[in-house]
Amino acid sequence: MKRAHRKSHLLLWLLLGPLMFAIIALAVLNRPAAPINDALPDTLIEDTR
Amino acid sequence: MSHDYKAVQWTPFKKRFDTWMLGGVLVYLIGFIAISYSTQPDGDSFTPIQALMRATGTLAFLMLTFILCIGPLARITDRFKPFLYNRRHLGVTTFLIALVHAALVMLWYHGFAETNPFVSLFISNPRYDSLSGFPFEVLGLGALFIMFVMAATSHDFWNANLGPGLWKALHMGVYVAYALLIAHVALGAIQFEKSPAYVALLAAGAGLVAALHLGTGLASLRRSARPEADGWLKVAAVADMEEARAKIVRPAAGEAIAVFRDGNKISAVSNVCRHQGGPLGEGKIVDGCITCPWHGFQYRMEDGQSPPPFTEKIATYATRIVDDVVYVNPQPNAPGTQQAPSQIGATK
Numbered sequence: 001m002k003r004a005h006r007k008s009h010l011l012l013w014l015l016l017g018p019l020m021f022a023i024i025a026l027a028v029l030n031r032p033a034a035p036i037n038d039a040l041p042d043t044l045i046e047d048t049r
Numbered sequence: 050m051s052h053d054y055k056a057v058q059w060t061p062f063k064k065r066f067d068t069w070m071l072g073g074v075l076v077y078l079i080g081f082i083a084i085s086y087s088t089q090p091d092g093d094s095f096t097p098i099q100a101l102m103r104a105t106g107t108l109a110f111l112m113l114t115f116i117l118c119i120g121p122l123a124r125i126t127d128r129f130k131p132f133l134y135n136r137r138h139l140g141v142t143t144f145l146i147a148l149v150h151a152a153l154v155m156l157w158y159h160g161f162a163e164t165n166p167f168v169s170l171f172i173s174n175p176r177y178d179s180l181s182g183f184p185f186e187v188l189g190l191g192a193l194f195i196m197f198v199m200a201a202t203s204h205d206f207w208n209a210n211l212g213p214g215l216w217k218a219l220h221m222g223v224y225v226a227y228a229l230l231i232a233h234v235a236l237g238a239i240q241f242e243k244s245p246a247y248v249a250l251l252a253a254g255a256g257l258v259a260a261l262h263l264g265t266g267l268a269s270l271r272r273s274a275r276p277e278a279d280g281w282l283k284v285a286a287v288a289d290m291e292e293a294r295a296k297i298v299r300p301a302a303g304e305a306i307a308v309f310r311d312g313n314k315i316s317a318v319s320n321v322c323r324h325q326g327g328p329l330g331e332g333k334i335v336d337g338c339i340t341c342p343w344h345g346f347q348y349r350m351e352d353g354q355s356p357p358p359f360t361e362k363i364a365t366y367a368t369r370i371v372d373d374v375v376y377v378n379p380q381p382n383a384p385g386t387q388q389a390p391s392q393i394g395a396t397k
Contacts, residue, residue, distance in 0.1 A: 003304060005217055005326060010266035012224055017259035020231045024252055027235035030180040031243075 066135045070142060078104045098157055105150035106238075110230060112143040113196075114254040117227055121261035123342065124331060130342055137203045140223075144193075144200040151193050154186065185237035188229045195226035205324075213325050224262075231255050271299065276379065284308045284368075284375040287393055290315065295339075297330035300379035305330065306366055308377050309339060309350055314390035316350040317366035317377045324361070352387045370395075 081104035082097070089095050116139050123129040132139070159166035159173065174184040199220055208216045234251055276282050285296045290310040297320055298306045305320035307330030318339060320330045327343030334340065338347035338356060348355055348363055355361040362385030367378040370391045382388055 006269050010270060013259060013262040013266060016224055016228045017263055020228050020255040020259060023232045024235045024255060026180055027239050028248055031240055032181045
């Protein structure tokens, strides 16, 4: 890769890496006791009850 | 092996690779569905479509994670070079699997209402201000769209017409697609799958990909030793120059330089392949030509030109050997310029 691409590649991962972990952490910490998302499959909702 | 869109041809190796890849996909899908059914608690009504939905979703995630690990791993060990060479086929296959997953979701959850399924996808769950109830399908659709653009422009036709720089920049969008996919899984499946194994798998995938890219990215930005008084850069001792391989030198300005040894000859060329910017210094000399590790583009050591009938040219650099130490002049010659190699054992 050219130097410019290497730099933009690194900058992108310096941004995306922490962002991905922040999303995972927030998603896990905010998990509801019971599913509330209407889009979830019915059988899966029943599984957790 | 040329800078046009006929470059990467079907080879027996590629055919074998694709056969194994498609076999692996089938084994995973069948195995996943079989295990889902065999471990299903009594009384559950787990449908085949739901099982296939999960199987294709998890497979697309695992494959994209693997694909994004190939580049950095290939810089660490040669074992991953064959995957690098066939990465585009893996990418297109991953897109097709993700497309099947998305189609099943649209059919199953949005296909039976009077509302257009795509409209339904965006309006059925308006909880964009909620984390646990976020319409995570939209994130998956965003990732799928980016993967579609990647797959549609993956052929060398587009590389030749867009130019390697723009093509490469465009295809870096796959990293954004992966971040969207992580968010899609975190705000979707992780919200109802209570097993810590799912969280661990998601975090491990994201952590591995991010660590590999950050690690190799930081390593590639490292500068070489400071130039000598006359501006030349020290490469390595002759004894440390591996046969048919290169040392990569990174000057303070300009592109990296690949310094190759071929028998008793030392030559230096640009480290950037004309095809897709692949790191030539991580390749090797095959049939007397420097061969790019990404897609096999070749250049002659002595003048940086691709052998006829191909027409690609890269910059060459002057080298010298003093006291059994190899040096390179960081000032590039024009692409395709003849440059006599340094001879090991000769005085200069």
